[in-house]
Amino acid sequence: DVKVTQSSRYLVKRTGEKVFLECVQDMDHENMFWYRQDPGLGLRLIYFSYDVKMKEKGDIPEGYSVSREKKERFSLILESASTNQTSMYLCASSPNPGQGDQETQYFGPGTRLLVL
């Protein structure tokens, strides 16, 4: 089974703090994604990566950056946390064509971040 893990389930930070959210997948997937989920807004893509050291902006990248130094790990960084970044953050991974069910993304359990 695909396993996507996220470093924290719940996190409380203060405005202005630098926040790191870590995601690890164990299925050797090429592609990894960061979303945030907010009530009434669904899942919105922040950033994704299709290879080590490669990254692409999603729909709402402002205020975030990412790091993919190793294939299995994709980090989301809030450079200076703000209250409007209070949200549920979801990491996902998917394989490339030829690796299996390449169209499906597999999600981690999510990190609920509260910025005070």
Added chain:
Amino acid sequence: DQQVKQNSPSLSVQEGRISILNCDYTNSMFDYFLWYKKYPAEGPTFLISISSIKDKNEDGRFTVFLNKSAKHLSLHIVPSQPGDSAVYFCAAKNSGYALNFGKGTSLLVTP
């Protein structure tokens, strides 16, 4: 600009009856569609998908129908069970990597 729309934020159905969740999309380049199910405090889990070359895909109690001309898809759950109560997200993609998600429909199945 929302390319995938789920216009019903919530739906309530009696146990044993059919649940029908609807999804519309605007991008005619989408060629693959998925439904995800999400419980509170958990990540979404993949439920069922359909390629644009098909108009129906069935997996147990779950069936997805695709009407390309209307840019509409629907998820049917028959019979509905209380454990089906969750938020359901419709998603679509084209040749790129990313999925475009709808805002979700919260399904409540009552005993």
